[in-house]
Amino acid sequence: MSDCIFCKIVDGSIPSKKVYEDEKILAFYDLEPQAPVHVLVIPKEHICCADAVNEGNVGNIAHIFTKIPEITKSLGLTNGYRIVNNCGEDGCQSVKHMHFHILGGKKLNGTMA
Ligand code: DGP
Numbered sequence: 001m002s003d004c005i006f007c008k009i010v011d012g013s014i015p016s017k018k019v020y021e022d023e024k025i026l027a028f029y030d031l032e033p034q035a036p037v038h039v040l041v042i043p044k045e046h047i048c049c050a051d052a053v054n055e056g057n058v059g060n061i062a063h064i065f066t067k068i069p070e071i072t073k074s075l076g077l078t079n080g081y082r083i084v085n086n087c088g089e090d091g092c093q094s095v096k097h098m099h100f101h102i103l104g105g106k107k108l109n110g111t112m113a
Contacts, residue, residue: 001046006097010044020071024063027071027102035082036105037075041068047098050087064100077104 001007008014009028016028019039030038043060047053053061072081081104086093 001097004046004097005095006040006042006099007046010042019075020067022067024060025067027067030101034101035103035108037077037081037103039071039075039102040099041071041102042097042099048096049093049098050085052098061098068100068102072102072104075102075104077102080104082108 005014009016010026016026018026018028020027020041023044025041025043027039027041030040041064043057043064045057045060047057047060068083081102084101084103085091085098086101
């Protein structure tokens with residue numbers, strides 16, 4: 001999608017601090033960190049949100065979860081972390097390209113909402 005910030009990060013026209021990349025997914029540091037370690041993991045394919053996951057694109061999302069253990073280890077998150085996905089208006093999703101926040105590096109707040 002030409003007007004999507006994260007598609008531009010995927011194609012390199014917007015720079016990012018990458019922590020992992022392969023043919024299907026990209027992980028990079030969040031611009032506005034909310035924890036000592038705050039990384040975003042995205043499918044390279046433009047999927048707007050959790051609402052748009054289907055049998056045709058779920059492989060890319062599954063791939064994210066198979067790589068999260070490797071990504072978190074490389075970030076030193078050996079004592080746990082939180083994975084957050086915001087979806088739509090009520091979920092306060094600001095970038096409409098599906099992404100998973102990985103937050104860690106300290107004992108996180110126990111509240112979810
Ligand atoms: P969400 O609210 O779940 O849609 O989170 C979007 C996140 O994306 C937010 O934590 C800030 C981050 N973000 C927005 N624009 C950029 C950018 O251009 N580069 C990077 N690295 N992160 C961005």
